[in-house]
Amino acid sequence: MPTTRPTPQSDQAGQADREVYAGVDTHAGTHHAAVVDSLGRHLGDHEFITSAAGIAALYAFICSFGTLIRVGVEGTASYGATLTTYLRDQSVTVCEVIHPSRATRRRGKSDPIDAYNAAVTAAGNDDLPVPKLLGGVVDGIRALLKTRVTAVKARSAAVTQVRSLLVTAPQNIRQAYEHPSPIKLLDRLDTIDEQTDQLELIALGNLARRVHALDKEIDASTATLTRLVTQVAPALLAASGVGTVTAAQLLVTAGENPERIRNKSKFAALCGVCPIPASSGKTQRMRLNRGGDRDANCALHQIAVVRMAHDQRTKDYAAKRLAEGKSKMEILRCLKRYIANEIYGLIVHPPQVADVEDLRPLRKQRGLSLQTVAGVLGVHPNKVSRIERGGAHDAGFVTRYRAYLEDLEG
Numbered sequence: 001m002p003t004t005r006p007t008p009q010s011d012q013a014g015q016a017d018r019e020v021y022a023g024v025d026t027h028a029g030t031h032h033a034a035v036v037d038s039l040g041r042h043l044g045d046h047e048f049i050t051s052a053a054g055i056a057a058l059y060a061f062i063c064s065f066g067t068l069i070r071v072g073v074e075g076t077a078s079y080g081a082t083l084t085t086y087l088r089d090q091s092v093t094v095c096e097v098i099h100p101s102r103a104t105r106r107r108g109k110s111d112p113i114d115a116y117n118a119a120v121t122a123a124g125n126d127d128l129p130v131p132k133l134l135g136g137v138v139d140g141i142r143a144l145l146k147t148r149v150t151a152v153k154a155r156s157a158a159v160t161q162v163r164s165l166l167v168t169a170p171q172n173i174r175q176a177y178e179h180p181s182p183i184k185l186l187d188r189l190d191t192i193d194e195q196t197d198q199l200e201l202i203a204l205g206n207l208a209r210r211v212h213a214l215d216k217e218i219d220a221s222t223a224t225l226t227r228l229v230t231q232v233a234p235a236l237l238a239a240s241g242v243g244t245v246t247a248a249q250l251l252v253t254a255g256e257n258p259e260r261i262r263n264k265s266k267f268a269a270l271c272g273v274c275p276i277p278a279s280s281g282k283t284q285r286m287r288l289n290r291g292g293d294r295d296a297n298c299a300l301h302q303i304a305v306v307r308m309a310h311d312q313r314t315k316d317y318a319a320k321r322l323a324e325g326k327s328k329m330e331i332l333r334c335l336k337r338y339i340a341n342e343i344y345g346l347i348v349h350p351p352q353v354a355d356v357e358d359l360r361p362l363r364k365q366r367g368l369s370l371q372t373v374a375g376v377l378g379v380h381p382n383k384v385s386r387i388e389r390g391g392a393h394d395a396g397f398v399t400r401y402r403a404y405l406e407d408l409e410g
Helices: 052-063 081-089 111-124 137-168 171-176 182-190 199-232 244-254 264-270 294-310 312-323 328-348 359-365 370-377 381-389 395-409
Strands: 019-026 030-037 042-049 067-073 094-096
Touching: 019 052, 019 111, 030 052, 030 111, 042 052, 042 111, 052 067, 052 081, 067 081, 067 111, 081 094, 137 171, 137 182, 137 199, 137 244, 171 199, 182 199, 199 244, 244 294, 244 328, 264 328, 294 312, 294 328, 312 328, 359 381, 359 395, 370 381, 370 395, 381 395
Parallel strands: 019 067, 067 094
Antiparallel strands: 019 030, 030 042
């Protein structure tokens, strides 16, 4: 049975004027809550089940010791998600408490010890991370993005297995299904009759059908993600080099409440693109940051690579830094930091996105073909077409395109 462990400080005298802090060690079936005062003195702890009634009882318990200032919760995005949402609904300030380090745990570990550690941390640190809000559109994007990632990995594994089976298949099968195009190869394998006597062909046919099913799932997920990202952050999706998947990942990293990230430097640290001091004595240097959200770091890297290949301003910057003796990797690291600063502004303070529905009528009104516009603006005609149809987003290009059409009118 759970037990309450009050200390002598938990008497009724002066409780109304006492400021208290709580900590919660969360689990799948139970939460253990502990309360301390502003000096870190233990006031009491208790274990509660994770039902709705249990969470309400936990809230009543931590409020019974005085004026509740802040609650530190371990696992706000996992076992503590429901508790965090409930406490926020009660206008309670909730902060994320990191699990104790190994050095701390050498002094002992139990649910009461972890809960008191969380409470003491909440009482002694005003700069703890603010948890993400869950249950909104961005949380739905997170779930859909995860399922898409696993589908892409499963597709890659199936394609690799097809190639491996063909390498070791009998000679007649290898000759019959030799094809330079992977897409046409999978289409042919998909037509294999499942009643054939050759087991290798049955396996290859099953894998091809699996790949095609996963293709449909990935396409459907991408279409839904595009709709959701456009709804939540159209300015982000309109930025140069930002696609549906990278925009979705950066939104997930920022969370439903991006205002919790106080400034650009904090966002850069969250994405792992800020250099870390590594100086000692007379040695003064910075080192690469290997922390932060590595998926967000990967998204920024992809945006930087795309811009280095297609964005003229980025090309000019890269050429300038190469002339200064910087390596390509150093340039990419600098670009990722600049892009992180830009992304932060697009998420937290999004600007208005220019409408593109009038571009195609204006072009046709001027009697211009896609090839003519593409030649003048120095891009492929396919990009002009996709911009006009809303299939691609590039705020800088839209501005140039509109200015070109308006100059022709004058």
